[in-house]
Amino acid sequence: xxxxxxxxxxxxxxxxxxxxxxxxxxxxxxxxxxxxxxxxxxxxxxxxxxxxxxxxxxxxxxxxxxxxxxxxxxxxxxxxxxxxxxxxxxxxxxxxxxxxxxxxxxxxxxxxxxxxxxxxxxxxxxxxxxxxxxxxxxxxxxxxxxxxxxxx
Amino acid sequence: xxxxxxxxxxxxxxxxxxxxxxxxxxxxxxxxxxxxxxxxxxxxxxxxxxxxxxxxxxxxxxxxxxxxxxxxxxxxxxxxxxxxxxxxxxxxxxxxxxxxxxxxxxxxxxxxxxxxxxxxxxxxxxx
Numbered sequence: 001x002x003x004x005x006x007x008x009x010x011x012x013x014x015x016x017x018x019x020x021x022x023x024x025x026x027x028x029x030x031x032x033x034x035x036x037x038x039x040x041x042x043x044x045x046x047x048x049x050x051x052x053x054x055x056x057x058x059x060x061x062x063x064x065x066x067x068x069x070x071x072x073x074x075x076x077x078x079x080x081x082x083x084x085x086x087x088x089x090x091x092x093x094x095x096x097x098x099x100x101x102x103x104x105x106x107x108x109x110x111x112x113x114x115x116x117x118x119x120x121x122x123x124x125x126x127x128x129x130x131x132x133x134x135x136x137x138x139x140x141x142x143x144x145x146x147x148x149x150x151x152x
Numbered sequence: 153x154x155x156x157x158x159x160x161x162x163x164x165x166x167x168x169x170x171x172x173x174x175x176x177x178x179x180x181x182x183x184x185x186x187x188x189x190x191x192x193x194x195x196x197x198x199x200x201x202x203x204x205x206x207x208x209x210x211x212x213x214x215x216x217x218x219x220x221x222x223x224x225x226x227x228x229x230x231x232x233x234x235x236x237x238x239x240x241x242x243x244x245x246x247x248x249x250x251x252x253x254x255x256x257x258x259x260x261x262x263x264x265x266x267x268x269x270x271x272x273x274x275x276x277x278x279x
Contacts, residue, residue: 030206088265
Protein backbone atom coordinates (compact mmCIF):
# COMPACT_ATOMS: atom_id res chain seq x y z
CA UNK A 1 0.00 0.00 0.00
CA UNK A 2 2.62 2.49 1.05
CA UNK A 3 4.88 1.57 -1.85
CA UNK A 4 2.16 2.68 -4.26
CA UNK A 5 2.86 6.30 -3.30
CA UNK A 6 5.65 6.81 -5.77
CA UNK A 7 7.13 10.18 -6.60
CA UNK A 8 4.79 10.62 -9.54
CA UNK A 9 1.76 9.97 -7.31
CA UNK A 10 2.99 12.38 -4.62
CA UNK A 11 3.69 15.01 -7.25
CA UNK A 12 0.22 14.61 -8.66
CA UNK A 13 -1.36 14.87 -5.21
CA UNK A 14 0.50 18.13 -4.53
CA UNK A 15 -0.46 19.38 -7.98
CA UNK A 16 -4.12 18.56 -7.38
CA UNK A 17 -4.12 20.48 -4.09
CA UNK A 18 -2.47 23.53 -5.64
CA UNK A 19 -4.74 23.35 -8.69
CA UNK A 20 -7.92 23.18 -6.60
CA UNK A 21 -6.83 26.07 -4.38
CA UNK A 22 -5.81 28.17 -7.37
CA UNK A 23 -9.12 27.53 -9.10
CA UNK A 24 -10.97 28.44 -5.92
CA UNK A 25 -9.13 31.75 -5.72
CA UNK A 26 -9.71 32.51 -9.40
CA UNK A 27 -13.44 31.83 -9.09
CA UNK A 28 -13.72 33.88 -5.91
CA UNK A 29 -11.89 36.74 -7.61
CA UNK A 30 -14.26 36.69 -10.56
CA UNK A 31 -17.26 36.48 -8.28
CA UNK A 32 -15.97 39.27 -6.06
CA UNK A 33 -15.59 41.57 -9.05
CA UNK A 34 -19.28 41.07 -9.67
CA UNK A 35 -20.49 41.09 -6.10
CA UNK A 36 -18.54 43.76 -4.21
CA UNK A 37 -20.34 47.07 -3.58
CA UNK A 38 -17.59 49.50 -4.47
CA UNK A 39 -14.85 49.94 -7.06
CA UNK A 40 -12.17 49.76 -4.34
CA UNK A 41 -13.65 46.55 -2.96
CA UNK A 42 -13.76 45.14 -6.48
CA UNK A 43 -10.13 46.07 -6.98
CA UNK A 44 -9.29 44.36 -3.70
CA UNK A 45 -11.00 41.15 -4.82
CA UNK A 46 -9.54 41.25 -8.31
CA UNK A 47 -5.88 41.86 -7.53
CA UNK A 48 -5.39 39.61 -4.51
CA UNK A 49 -7.42 36.66 -5.71
CA UNK A 50 -5.96 36.59 -9.21
CA UNK A 51 -2.41 36.87 -7.88
CA UNK A 52 -2.88 33.93 -5.52
CA UNK A 53 -4.86 31.94 -8.06
CA UNK A 54 -2.34 32.24 -10.87
CA UNK A 55 0.48 31.44 -8.44
CA UNK A 56 -1.26 28.29 -7.23
CA UNK A 57 -2.06 27.10 -10.72
CA UNK A 58 1.49 27.70 -11.91
CA UNK A 59 2.78 25.71 -8.93
CA UNK A 60 0.36 22.94 -9.91
CA UNK A 61 1.73 22.98 -13.45
CA UNK A 62 5.28 22.83 -12.04
CA UNK A 63 4.47 19.79 -9.93
CA UNK A 64 2.43 18.02 -12.59
CA UNK A 65 4.86 18.56 -15.46
CA UNK A 66 8.21 18.35 -13.73
CA UNK A 67 10.18 19.97 -16.51
CA UNK A 68 12.88 22.66 -16.25
CA UNK A 69 11.22 24.69 -19.00
CA UNK A 70 7.92 24.83 -17.13
CA UNK A 71 9.58 25.56 -13.80
CA UNK A 72 11.71 28.41 -15.14
CA UNK A 73 8.84 30.03 -17.02
CA UNK A 74 6.56 29.62 -14.03
CA UNK A 75 9.10 31.30 -11.75
CA UNK A 76 9.38 34.20 -14.20
CA UNK A 77 5.59 34.51 -14.42
CA UNK A 78 5.08 34.31 -10.64
CA UNK A 79 7.68 37.01 -9.99
CA UNK A 80 6.18 39.19 -12.71
CA UNK A 81 2.66 38.68 -11.39
CA UNK A 82 3.70 39.51 -7.83
CA UNK A 83 5.28 42.72 -9.05
CA UNK A 84 2.80 43.77 -11.73
CA UNK A 85 -0.57 43.03 -10.19
CA UNK A 86 -0.23 45.31 -7.10
CA UNK A 87 1.30 48.04 -9.25
CA UNK A 88 -1.59 47.93 -11.71
CA UNK A 89 -4.28 47.91 -9.04
CA UNK A 90 -2.53 50.69 -7.12
CA UNK A 91 -2.39 52.83 -10.26
CA UNK A 92 -6.04 52.24 -11.07
CA UNK A 93 -7.11 53.00 -7.50
CA UNK A 94 -4.99 56.17 -7.48
CA UNK A 95 -6.36 57.35 -10.81
CA UNK A 96 -9.91 56.63 -9.72
CA UNK A 97 -9.43 58.42 -6.40
CA UNK A 98 -7.92 61.44 -8.10
CA UNK A 99 -10.82 61.39 -10.54
CA UNK A 100 -13.31 61.63 -7.70
CA UNK A 101 -14.50 58.05 -7.53
CA UNK A 102 -17.13 57.61 -4.85
CA UNK A 103 -16.48 55.30 -1.93
CA UNK A 104 -19.10 53.01 -0.49
CA UNK A 105 -21.40 54.82 1.93
CA UNK A 106 -20.53 52.39 4.73
CA UNK A 107 -16.80 52.96 4.40
CA UNK A 108 -15.43 53.97 7.77
CA UNK A 109 -12.55 56.23 6.79
CA UNK A 110 -10.98 57.63 3.64
CA UNK A 111 -7.56 58.74 4.83
CA UNK A 112 -6.30 59.79 1.41
CA UNK A 113 -9.16 62.26 1.03
CA UNK A 114 -8.39 63.65 4.50
CA UNK A 115 -4.71 63.97 3.62
CA UNK A 116 -5.52 65.78 0.39
CA UNK A 117 -7.39 68.46 2.31
CA UNK A 118 -4.47 68.84 4.72
CA UNK A 119 -1.94 71.14 3.07
CA UNK A 120 0.89 70.06 5.37
CA UNK A 121 0.71 66.49 4.08
CA UNK A 122 2.67 65.40 1.04
CA UNK A 123 -0.47 63.94 -0.50
CA UNK A 124 -1.80 67.44 -0.95
CA UNK A 125 0.40 68.03 -3.98
CA UNK A 126 -2.22 66.50 -6.15
CA UNK A 127 -1.32 65.56 -9.69
CA UNK A 128 -4.92 66.03 -10.76
CA UNK A 129 -5.27 68.91 -13.14
CA UNK A 130 -1.54 69.19 -13.69
CA UNK A 131 -1.78 68.73 -17.44
CA UNK A 132 -0.20 71.16 -19.82
CA UNK A 133 -3.49 72.42 -21.20
CA UNK A 134 -4.80 73.37 -17.78
CA UNK A 135 -4.45 77.15 -17.37
CA UNK A 136 -4.93 77.25 -13.60
CA UNK A 137 -2.40 74.53 -12.82
CA UNK A 138 -0.39 76.73 -10.52
CA UNK A 139 -0.74 74.41 -7.57
CA UNK A 140 1.30 71.82 -9.40
CA UNK A 141 4.48 73.85 -9.11
CA UNK A 142 6.51 74.65 -6.03
CA UNK A 143 4.81 72.18 -3.76
CA UNK A 144 7.90 70.17 -2.93
CA UNK A 145 10.07 71.50 -0.11
CA UNK A 146 13.25 71.81 -2.16
CA UNK A 147 11.45 73.87 -4.80
CA UNK A 148 10.06 76.12 -2.07
CA UNK A 149 13.55 76.60 -0.68
CA UNK A 150 14.88 77.58 -4.10
CA UNK A 151 12.18 80.19 -4.53
CA UNK A 152 12.65 81.59 -1.05
CA UNK B 153 -4.31 23.57 -45.58
CA UNK B 154 -6.92 24.61 -43.07
CA UNK B 155 -7.68 21.10 -41.91
CA UNK B 156 -4.03 20.45 -41.10
CA UNK B 157 -3.35 23.53 -39.02
CA UNK B 158 -3.73 21.75 -35.67
CA UNK B 159 -1.17 18.99 -36.39
CA UNK B 160 1.13 21.70 -37.70
CA UNK B 161 0.68 23.62 -34.46
CA UNK B 162 1.36 20.50 -32.43
CA UNK B 163 4.40 19.63 -34.53
CA UNK B 164 5.77 23.16 -34.25
CA UNK B 165 6.28 22.68 -30.53
CA UNK B 166 7.75 19.17 -30.69
CA UNK B 167 11.16 20.38 -29.65
CA UNK B 168 9.69 21.47 -26.33
CA UNK B 169 7.97 18.21 -25.40
CA UNK B 170 11.04 16.03 -25.07
CA UNK B 171 10.54 15.08 -21.45
CA UNK B 172 6.95 16.01 -20.73
CA UNK B 173 4.86 13.04 -19.75
CA UNK B 174 1.12 13.44 -20.28
CA UNK B 175 -1.22 11.14 -18.52
CA UNK B 176 -1.63 8.67 -21.34
CA UNK B 177 2.05 7.76 -21.44
CA UNK B 178 2.33 6.72 -17.80
CA UNK B 179 1.64 3.15 -16.83
CA UNK B 180 -1.60 2.55 -15.05
CA UNK B 181 -0.41 -0.42 -12.99
CA UNK B 182 -0.07 1.80 -9.93
CA UNK B 183 -3.52 2.47 -8.44
CA UNK B 184 -2.58 5.74 -6.77
CA UNK B 185 -1.00 7.13 -9.93
CA UNK B 186 -3.96 6.23 -12.11
CA UNK B 187 -6.39 7.63 -9.52
CA UNK B 188 -4.53 10.92 -9.30
CA UNK B 189 -4.23 11.10 -13.09
CA UNK B 190 -8.00 10.78 -13.46
CA UNK B 191 -8.52 13.13 -10.51
CA UNK B 192 -6.46 15.88 -12.11
CA UNK B 193 -8.45 15.49 -15.31
CA UNK B 194 -11.69 15.86 -13.31
CA UNK B 195 -10.33 18.92 -11.47
CA UNK B 196 -9.33 20.54 -14.77
CA UNK B 197 -12.76 19.85 -16.26
CA UNK B 198 -14.47 21.41 -13.25
CA UNK B 199 -12.02 24.30 -13.32
CA UNK B 200 -12.82 25.18 -16.92
CA UNK B 201 -16.47 25.57 -15.89
CA UNK B 202 -15.52 27.60 -12.81
CA UNK B 203 -13.32 29.97 -14.79
CA UNK B 204 -15.99 30.30 -17.48
CA UNK B 205 -18.44 31.31 -14.75
CA UNK B 206 -15.91 33.80 -13.38
CA UNK B 207 -15.46 35.29 -16.86
CA UNK B 208 -19.25 35.58 -17.15
CA UNK B 209 -19.33 37.44 -13.80
CA UNK B 210 -16.59 39.78 -15.02
CA UNK B 211 -18.47 40.41 -18.27
CA UNK B 212 -21.62 41.22 -16.30
CA UNK B 213 -19.63 43.71 -14.24
CA UNK B 214 -18.20 45.14 -17.44
CA UNK B 215 -21.70 45.62 -18.80
CA UNK B 216 -23.16 46.92 -15.57
CA UNK B 217 -20.23 48.75 -14.00
CA UNK B 218 -21.18 52.35 -13.34
CA UNK B 219 -17.74 53.84 -13.89
CA UNK B 220 -14.79 53.30 -16.17
CA UNK B 221 -12.74 52.03 -13.22
CA UNK B 222 -15.06 49.05 -12.78
CA UNK B 223 -14.79 48.17 -16.44
CA UNK B 224 -11.00 48.32 -16.40
CA UNK B 225 -10.93 46.15 -13.27
CA UNK B 226 -13.14 43.62 -15.04
CA UNK B 227 -10.84 43.68 -18.10
CA UNK B 228 -7.78 43.07 -15.92
CA UNK B 229 -9.52 40.18 -14.17
CA UNK B 230 -10.54 38.65 -17.50
CA UNK B 231 -6.91 38.74 -18.63
CA UNK B 232 -5.89 36.82 -15.53
CA UNK B 233 -8.72 34.31 -16.08
CA UNK B 234 -7.40 33.74 -19.60
CA UNK B 235 -3.98 33.06 -18.07
CA UNK B 236 -5.66 30.49 -15.83
CA UNK B 237 -7.34 28.89 -18.85
CA UNK B 238 -3.98 28.55 -20.61
CA UNK B 239 -2.48 26.91 -17.53
CA UNK B 240 -5.43 24.51 -17.41
CA UNK B 241 -4.87 23.65 -21.08
CA UNK B 242 -1.19 22.98 -20.38
CA UNK B 243 -1.97 20.72 -17.43
CA UNK B 244 -4.70 18.88 -19.33
CA UNK B 245 -2.73 18.19 -22.49
CA UNK B 246 0.65 17.79 -20.83
CA UNK B 247 2.36 19.72 -23.61
CA UNK B 248 4.30 22.95 -23.63
CA UNK B 249 3.18 24.60 -26.84
CA UNK B 250 0.79 26.96 -25.10
CA UNK B 251 2.83 27.75 -22.01
CA UNK B 252 4.49 30.82 -23.52
CA UNK B 253 1.05 32.42 -23.73
CA UNK B 254 0.94 32.59 -19.91
CA UNK B 255 3.68 35.20 -19.65
CA UNK B 256 2.52 37.03 -22.77
CA UNK B 257 -1.12 37.34 -21.69
CA UNK B 258 -0.21 38.43 -18.16
CA UNK B 259 2.15 41.03 -19.61
CA UNK B 260 -0.57 42.29 -21.95
CA UNK B 261 -2.99 42.50 -19.04
CA UNK B 262 -0.51 44.58 -17.04
CA UNK B 263 0.13 46.90 -19.99
CA UNK B 264 -3.59 47.36 -20.59
CA UNK B 265 -4.07 48.10 -16.89
CA UNK B 266 -1.37 50.77 -17.07
CA UNK B 267 -2.99 52.24 -20.18
CA UNK B 268 -6.38 52.34 -18.49
CA UNK B 269 -4.88 54.02 -15.42
CA UNK B 270 -3.24 56.67 -17.60
CA UNK B 271 -6.49 57.19 -19.48
CA UNK B 272 -8.54 57.52 -16.31
CA UNK B 273 -6.01 59.86 -14.75
CA UNK B 274 -5.95 62.10 -17.80
CA UNK B 275 -9.71 62.35 -18.03
CA UNK B 276 -9.79 63.87 -14.52
CA UNK B 277 -13.14 62.29 -13.86
CA UNK B 278 -13.42 58.59 -13.25
CA UNK B 279 -17.08 58.49 -14.08
